[in-house]
Amino acid sequence: MSAFPKLAALAWRESRFARRRLFLFLSSISLGVAALVATQSFAASLAAGVRDQARVLLGADAALSSNRRFGPRAEALLDSLRRAGTPTARVTSFASMALAPRTGGTRLAQVRAVEGPFPFYGEIETEPAGRWRELARGRNVLVDPALLVALGARVGDSVKLGEAHFRLLGTLRKVPGEAGISTSFAPRAYIPARHLPETGLLRFGSRVEYEAFLRLPAPGAAERLAGGYRERLRAERVGIRTAQRQQERLSDALGRLGRYLGLIGTFALLLGGIGVASAMAAYMAEKRESIATLRCLGATAPQVVTIYLLQAGVMGIAGAALGAAAGVAVQWVLPRLMRGLLPVEVEVGVDPASVLTGVGVGAWVAVAFALLPLLATRRVSPLETLRRRVVMEPEPAPRDPWTWGARLLLAGSVVLLVVLQAGELRLGLGFAGGIAATLAGLGAAAWGTVRGVRRLRAGGLPYPLRQGVANLYRPGNQTRTVVLALGFGVFLLAVLYLMQDNLLRPLRPGAEGARANLVFFDVQEDQEAGVRATLDAGGVRVLQRAPIVPMRVAAINGRSVARMPRPEEQRPEGEDAGPRDGDEGPGGAEGWAVRREYRSTYRDTLVRSEKLLEGRWWGAGERRPAGAPAPVSLERGIAEDLGVKVGDRITWDVQGVQIPTRVASLREVDWARFEPNFFAVFPSDALAGAPQTWVLLAEAATAAERAGIQRDVVRRYPNVAALDLTEVQAALDDVLGRVSLVIRFLAGFSIATGFVVLLGAVSVSRLQRIRESVLLRTLGATRGQIGSILLVEYALLGLLAAGVGCGLAVAAGWALSRWVFELNDYAVPLLSLLGLGAAIALLAMGVGWWGSRETFRRTPLEALRGD
């Protein structure tokens, strides 16, 4: 290999005049590398943040939590810890209406009553500063800024929670360990626990979370405590979690998030790879004469391959480095995009490992994709220096081991890359399969459409249009590659948009069956008639009302739930601790279904959002033989989780009273509608006497009416909570909007890659294009005609890509909404998709025009001068 430096020098010289273009081809991968480096480096910063702030996230070393009052064992434990000198603090959280008497503003809030020096780690920042320490000194309240705005209140005002008045000390600026966005459904209001009883809010049926926080700074102390007491406390439905476990779970979750985001970057990288392969193939076709000359002068086929491989490798590294630099810059944008979504502060820094990996992976992908077209140069014959080939026939490579090796290397690289990025084999293979299927679908659609468009030429279209169409088939054209690359980006964006639209549509005011825009809950049995009367008086229509009876499953088919074996690691911590630990691990659904609290209702008719699947519905007033179990109707999914079918027996524990039932029917429930829906529905006579609360759905036309009626109800019944669904809608829009903004931002890299590929394709055909337009001008074409031909070509490319991408997205969106999100209706927002298509076509025209501007600079005389 002593000849290698000489070969390298030759490769460098040979790339003269083509370096800029070669760099453009290989920079198809830059954007993918940028996305990858940005997400990975950001994920690394995030992980470091979580590691450093583990105890701050929980605010303590360990916490007990339950959604009922702590039982004697938990209290005894807390007592003994306190006596041993362990600092403890308690927080009781529940939803309640906040009312500002001065302005009359009301809003549902998450009330948190704090007792003790919470948090032990980190600081709750307030505006004005330092108010957190004053909270416990009197009837004070600190609220989220959103609540301040909703109430129209200002610092110093009085805020009424239940029956008690609190003085508004200030607003919360930062509460460690919580993502800002979690407050958009119900803003927080912190009060001292001492004054909680005065509110009179903790009534029957309220959803309350009780937590106790412990400071156990000795290493391992929190873990030992959790290990020793977890089992014992479980019987009292008290969960115990530690800062370390919390951090591990969060790290896992954020790691997954980072990997998913990275996968989107990987898409862009692979698209870039396809662009590289295509551009290299065209570049090699252009280099045929040089190659033939080199061969004629005695270069061996491997030498020729090496020369161009070196060129590709150097430019690939340059492209990847450029991408990595861009990625490092983009990193600073990500925390802004994710504002409110993350529970920790992220200190963004450059993560050298991510940068190096990005450059390495990018260069590797570029070379792997460039290899196949490079290998084809081995078939260029030195004879071509003497005899120019007239016909460009495609050359098949029948059983060339090198070609097969390159293909395997390419496939292997792609799969390996995706698997590594996904972090686990099955997921990675799934993703690789998904990408392959999508690309195959796009490829097939692109191929079919491009062929179909070819028929357009037969029609009596104006000349520039036909010539523009014809240009899509110019020899060495990259139409399919561009359509594929651009189409994939469009596909990603369109799927995102379709899912967001379909998920939110059923909740939009004015959507079918979603006329209700106010929900009143926690209405006590003796208040129900009064609340209704208040609504009537305010001219607000009650659309639906339902009683709610909290209960648990006591036994299934005679087998006591308490004695059922508990699958290990199912809901390992925070059992029944409420929404904070509401995620069930895989395989945990069944155990959770058995042990969870059910909020059931009773009625004798099916409602609009339900469909009877199996069994029989009871008639109103239907009599049962004395002593026979009551019928119950279960939702299909929960019946599956409970492992019961029609005819099975379930005994329910309703506030200590055992109620035997028989599963009479299974229902399908459309959960997407914002209506009170229930897993278990009982006949009226079975539960009529049980302790219950009511939920009422109402409709008030204007925002002013909604605010007014909430005020009226809350003034009379301070414990009743009201939810304005338009606010929920806005919050959901906000959450989904922010999440999809991040994904869209990364999907944007795919679109941008598509345009880089387009630019590369324009550049590949540059000479041919100039020659053609000069010829056309010699034959009498005006600049206007040449321009229209160009624009038609690029507009068609953009439209094809958008059409193919949107078409596949509509299909994929349908599949997702049906099988993943289980939505009943699926609608395609045609106008928006058309807008997207038009935008892509316009952009393609712009990019194409910019790439072809040279075409207009040449004078027609050059046609005569030949090549």
Next chain:
Amino acid sequence: MLIVQDLHKSYRSGGQSLAVLRDVSFSIAPGEFVAVVGPSGSGKTTLLGLMAGLDHPTRGTVRLDGTDLASLTEDGRARLRRERIGFVFQSFQLIPTLTARENVQVPLELGGRDGSGARADELLVRVGLGDRGHHYPAQLSGGEQQRVAVARAFVHSPGILFADEPTGNLDAATGHRIVELLTELNRELGTTLVLVTHDPDLASRAGRTIRLADGRVVSDEANPR
């Protein structure tokens, strides 16, 4: 009628002015067949480009049927070309994405004229390629491609046709047939024919030869018949 008067063309190269044509004057009558000959670098192609309005002279005028080419805009000259001028090139210059027939149609289509298909077929038959109209340039031999180019040059019945080394890329026999075709069409249709070549044999077939050397006309005489 083509009148060339005091034509001068120089290019700037590396800060130096390089004269390619100096004080060239002549006129060509309608229906005439003129050969422009001279060694490589004598300014033949530059002269052709100026005559066809593909480039601007540094000094002097070119008048085609009374129109001063310099008085037209770039697009105006393009329109003039697609109405009155035909071209045949050394390297054929067919558009690879169009079939033979579509290539022949181009000048008519650029002018938005109807019936271009029938006219193209007619010309293809005339050049002996009546059955090859649906083939792409890559599927045709060099001689066939040049015949398509000849058909394209005549399709819009131009008053004047410029041919730049039309046989340069062809073998002798094929080249001969192309020249036959050009002269036949020149006679039949009365088209003025200006042929640029450095092949004395080819030049001798014209009625008149203009000889260039070093950017000047060194002789301009009728060929003996």
